[in-house]
Amino acid sequence: MEDERRLDGGINQVSQIGQTIRRPVGPWSASVHELLEHLEASGFTGAPRFLGIDQDGREVLSKVPGANPWPPGPVLFEPALLESAAALLRRYHDAVAGWSPATDAWQSPPLSVGDPEVICHNDTAPWNLIARDGAVVAFVDWDTAAPGPRTWDLAYLAYTLVPLAAPENLEPMGWPSPTPVHERLARIRDAYGCTQEQWHTVLDTIPVRVQAAYDTMRIWASEGRPGWQAQWEQPEPWRHGAGYLRDLTYIENSLDHWRT
Structure with a gap:
């Protein structure tokens, strides 16, 4: 058997064996597997792609060719990456x-997110993107x-990929400052294909999503979920x-300034 390599970051303990990714399963996994099979x-x-369960009870997923553009580097600042991420999100939502799914047992957020319009990814952020040749694939x-709602995913993509971060947070994360917020928001809006009314809803959703x-x-850390506790207790x-x-x-x- 090929060597197993632990992958850094994230909430879960994730490993790579050959061209497969191994991840722990939870009560929600059957629904996620149905989703991946539907896609x-x-x-x-x-x-x-969902490839089954291994001998250790972990899900086996195909490794998508490409590279993750996180932490921030030059490719993450390029308009092509921003636009391709929004366009891919639109294609996903349409799909x-x-x-x-038949199982319908998700790891839903512990609060109301709005009308169940589609199955949201719920973490459309740079750390969960795979890019090739400067485009998100x-x-x-x-x-x-x-x-x-679709706007839940789109608001989080805008928040994390523009990014809509407080100026004092940009440098510690590795983002350039200042960020051309208006321009990058417009690129996301147009690449996803929002109407003006839909885009106003996205903007209104951003603070709610954050x-x-x-x-x-906070809630999942208080429930003792190890990965979430670690996130909560960061230095x-x-x-x-x-x-x-x-x-x-x-x-x-x-927000009012970004509407203009």
Whole structure:
């Protein structure tokens, strides 16, 4: 058997063996596996393939060729990567519109997210992108997929990929400052294909989505979920979700300006 290599980052313990990824399963995994199988059957290529369960009880996924553009580097700042991520998200949402699994047991956020319009990925962020030749070709880490409105995913993509971060958070994360927020928001809007009305809804959703990210981390950490506890207990300046709260203040103070 090929050597197993532990992959860094994320909430779960993830390993690579050959061209496969091994991840622990949870009560929600059967629904995620159905989702990945539906995407494969529908011709959507922007997700790993579910290949079964290994002898250790872990799910086996195909390794998508390409590289993750996180932490921030030059490729992550390019408009082509931003636009391709939004366009891929639109293709994903269209691929799951009207579909639901037989099992329907998701790892849903511990709070209301809005009307269950599609199955959201729920973590459409740079750390879950795979890129080739400067363009996003896949989303990975589908564990928190669950029903929600399209704007929930799109708001999080804008938040994490523009990014809509407080200026004092940009440098510690490796982003350049200042960020051309208006330009990058417009690229996401156009690449996804939002109407003006839909885009106003996305903007309104962004602070709600950031608050939800903070609340989810706080609640799941308090429930003793190991990966979430580790995220909650990060050292300063991120301890106890402080980065989210700084971003939230910045977003709430800037939202009217971004509408113009």
